[in-house]
Amino acid sequence: MSEMNTPVAAKMPSTEEIALIKKFLSDTTLFLGPDPEIMQNHDLMPRTEDEERAVGKVSDAHIIAKIRDRIQSGCDEGYEMVEQMGAAPGAKWGDVITGVYSASGDLAIASAGGVLIFSALVHHPIKFIIKNWMNDPTVGVREGDGFIHNDSRYGNVHNTDQSMIVPIFHEGKLLCWVASTVHEGENGAIEPGGMPSMAESPSDEGLKMSPFKVVENYQIKRDILTFLQNSVREPKLQYEDMKVKLFACLRIKQRIEETLKTDGPEALVSTLRLTMENVRAEVKRRVSQWPDMTVRTYIIQDSTLRENCVVKINCKLTKTGDRLIFDFRGSSPEFTNRATNTIVAGLKGMLAQVFLCYVWPDLPRGQAAFAPIEVITDPHSIVNCSYDAPNSQSLMSIFTGFTAGQHAVAKFLYSCPEKYTKVHAPTFNMINTFIWGGVSQHGETLGNLCADLNGMGAGATVDRDGEHALAPIFATMADIGEQELNEEEVPFLQLVSKKMTRDAIAPGKYRGGQGYTMMVATKDSEQWGFMTTAQGAKIPPIQGLFGGYACGCYPLSKVKGVDVYDVLMNEPHKFKHSIEELMNERPFDGASYTTHHMGMGFEISKRGELFMISQGAGAGYGDLLERDPAGVIKDIEEGLISPGVAERLYKVKFDPATLSINHEATAAARDEERRARVARGVPFKDFVKTWNKPKPPAHLQYFGCWGDDVGTLYVGSPDITRDANVPKPNYMRHPKDVRIEELEARLAQLGALAEEKQ
């Protein structure tokens, strides 16, 4: 659905005429698509009359606190139920949230555990229901109803997440909503697992559920359930988790009803409202303590998951008074037929996560924590895509957007007098894991992913190294799982499951937490395949802090033309448990060894073929020449870094046999390197002269602004631009077409195509 240009009116219509036009348009709406009024707004709705009345009646902070705690424990209980009862791998590792929303749809209280980004997104579909279905005679909102939703364009991270939304009534009056959201995985898209990178339009992205009613009288409607099951690869999962989410909502509802009994509806309404308002005011207060200044940063995406290219996420963060403004103008234009775009609400959700987990972890979770923070983007950009653009791989843009925000915020925190946690370098931000699908050894059709995405390396902090494989940037207390349990359900083995990847580091005075190697090979199915969806195989997707370095780059490696299970049984000595050794030594005769970017589309794998990747490292903090030599040696002992790399990077001198440090030689080597740095340096204006180029390079496809001019966006070439405010299609050619053209050109050069009929 493209937005239409408003024609210039010959004369201004009168008030009555405007009302008539409005009514006509309202009565003749073809399709209730996502409502920009809802989707672009992340602030709290204004107080309603009911809320005003309730606050006037019950406002004692201690009574409100008591009720809030009770509702909070109800949300936590619901969360635990979903985590325990859920069938989706996402549910099991905590990719879940439950919450209570005001009657206007704002999220007031969310479960303490789970994926925070949901907390900034589910209010959109609720507001859609309120606006469109509440008074619609064919739909309506009644006690006992439940609504389902997954289409990200109506408010979601991506279509693999599904929500169940239940209205709560008291004596016939709508008081609030409860909702529960789970990353379900499979959704019937063109690739299994729910996050297709091959999607070239929203039509390729599987189930697209605008918010609709699926529960009446607290019962899931079987006809609709059957339709949904019929639309996905895992009908069992669809059934189980709809039920689970409904019962979790009903459990929270019980808790609310108990509060209604003991304290009355006004107390509940007032609690929800004041909770949000108090948090919003506290955020304003905390922001006002930050220094007034602007920080500029950017992150580069190195692919669209289909082809290599350079895609800019541009971020300017300005604080003035009690306002904090994220300005993402100048970021890449949206891709019309690539899936790495995000809706702006998704970006805001991840920025909320920056604050709730990395800046003010003491704040309660809910929509209010991000409500007063402003976000500016270009229309139809990769961080604010249009309805027609696919966004199933939105994580690529919201995660890099998150890192841009995290990187910029760290510089404010450094100068902020009151800190609520440590200043830290960015966390690794890509989902370096295997998505899988096919028919299992038990004959079940499955499509989902390995929990290893939860093992992102943490950034170093002001006083210590980052933790290895700590947590995904979108959740806390997430789980990378147990292979023994996974192997019961899927027909492949992780032959290397968790082994630190040597030299895949982010150095600094304090190094980032590292990632680990994963090698998978299908074993017990002839219908099984894998895909990977990450960037950062060529350009690190994060930045270091205060002299610390970004992580390394992590490609995908494949070994084909071998059944590694035969090797393991018959020539086990040939198998090596590291990518480095397998790819360098090439021990299997006749096999092919290749490396790729991390955007592998779904690929059927034959038994025993190896697919190998590594989780990534968080960023380093501070100058690596200041790293304690003992820390370098410890890293060598723990297999994180090779002696050669350690010596070359950190300038540490040691005995390779005993690892004892020669402190004098180390100090001398470091002094020498400092002098060499000075010698390499040039005055800033000379540097600018040689470094700055007027346009992006022609040999790389580049997307986004170049230099300080954020009003002009480059669209894949130094010669193609668009005005940042004027949307324009940005089609990418099919990589196979590109490859065919290249090969044909070579054939033509050789004269081989002369006789072929075109």
Added chain:
Amino acid sequence: MRRVSVDIGGTFTDCFVVWDGKYIEAKALTTHHNLALGFNEALGKACHVLELDQEDILSAVDSVRYATTLGTNALIEHKGPKIGMLVTAGFEATVPLSRARGYGEGLDNLGQQDMPNAQRPDPLVLPHMICGVRERVDFQGVLVMPLDEDDVRVQIRTLVDKGAEIIVVALVNAVVSPVHEQRIEEILLEEYPSHLLGAIPVILSHQVAGRKGEYVRATSAIVDGYLHSTMYYALSALEQNLRAHRYEKPMLVIHNSGGMAQLNSTDALQTIHSGPVSGIGASEHLAMQAGLGNVVATDMGGTSYDIGIVVDGGIKHYDFNPVIDRWLVSVPMVHLVTLGAGGGSIASYDRMYDTVKCGPQSAGSDPGPACYDRGGMRPTVTDADLLLGYLDPKNYAGGSIPLNPRRASAAIEDALCDDLDCSVVEAALLIREKVDDNMANGLFTELRARGYDPKDFTMLAYGGNGPLHCCGIAQNLNIDKILAPPLSSVFSAVGAGNMHQLHIHEQSLYMVLYDSNTRHIFDDYERFNSIVAELREQGTQDLLRQGIAKEDICHNLELDLRYGNQLVQTTAVIPKHELHGPADVLAIIAQFSNDYGKRFGEGSQAPEAGIRINTIRVAAFVRHETVQFEDIKPVAPELRTAPPKPGSTRKCYFVGHEGAFETPVWSRAAIEPGMQIPGPAIIASDVTTFLVNPGWNFVAAKQGASWFLRA
């Protein structure tokens, strides 16, 4: 009956002696360098009461039983050997990465949310002490890569050269095929024979934990290995001490499974938390004897609030993956939840919501609450309790800790009164209300998450602060009956005195009872029956080894079941131990459905998605004679008598009530069974204060049991 049971805690060694109908409580300080000394002192005090000597008692009792928190303390203090570890190659980082979430296990919510501060605990096995061995089996136990024995020898040598004092072996899928783990043990014995001085103990993961999950099983084996020598020497010293005092029967050690066994049938991991678990055991015993129905056992001390559930009908609540200190392990442990709320919980101003926050930080015992006058400057729950009039500043903890109300007042005033614009007493009431709410919310979530309604429960309140706060907590939960149990000062030791010898054996498996794809109902009865028979036999052998007669051995069969691909596993206790036809299978399915519906809501069952057994578990046990209490139920209202005149009165303030109440104060010793005291009232003893809120009655019962009943 003649029996000695002991709970060796971090501070006190509690002793409970049953001697021909007499029940003697005794305490002594724990002597960490030699536990026998503290035990002898405590037992000596009991001997003094009975006018007998130690040998007379120990030679005549039917058993001596020990519960201990020694292992927990050793873990916290990081006192253990240098462990070397062998894992399947490719899984070397499994333990160091601790499933990612390991950074937050055992922490409060804020600790889990604060990512820049997230830090894993210091490891029990250093990363460079973990070596991969070249081998692999799959989920069914099918060989994928043979064990490279030369590689094993090299890796063992590497670990020993690096100083390994014990070797833990944890291979992938070892519970379905332990062959490689067993072979590694043989190789280790070949290289380091046990009769030679360089012998190195070895722990095999499949022997410590029988369920799948390579990380949790590895941590279980590590914790077991880490504590092995500490526990071995400490408990052996106790056993030798008993032998020296003419005790000739086997010494029994309480397990965290809620049972007990002889020392030679106990591994170190099983002893962790056995003290608090014994407290729950005592609650269960009391509940059965006194016909209390469902009981929620609560122990409120200085820093924490422990909650355990005992349900009428004998359903046990276990954690199969409990967190011990900061480590997620795999051992069936009696379910126990600990909240960060106690007398030492620190109160602070909640700027965001303009109210009071309470905990989870605690002033502990050092410096302790401000009123302890030991340098604590921040207000705590105990400070609030003091200023509200509940505590006697001169007779707190039997007079051993003088309390300074001025310090308490200054701390509350500084931290709260200006911001809240209220008086010290008003602030103290808010602290009181907040901490009681926190505990009530925790308790509510705990019960509700298991499908229970708190109002169907009797609350058992023990620990130093339990009887002081129980009315406030129960009020929030609509609980009408609270029992401060008899013998509460040695309650865990009482629990140890009523444990049965018990061994749990379990097997992880993939057994589909109903396949939703093929619509097939399980019919491989022989497979099921043979597994159950094998597990029964293992338990039987454990008990036979300890001299139990075969005819005295009982078995319980439990199945962990789940729908589809859920994470949750609901445990069903199955009366019939053999399957002979579809009716037996359908009976299991029906029972599972019933249990699941109770827990998560009727209608939440999803059999259409398929039903699987994940674990078969058999508990083998023998019933011992238990300590018989007198009838501790409160007498009927019409039979209750009035108390004597109170010893004094104090001005007290109560949440929800305006102004001060002139509150009568009694000594607990002056209150006879059957006496009823209406609230508000205070009944003080050397170990605790019974605070009776307005609207509640205190009713004394036999054996020192104290009831709080809603008026």
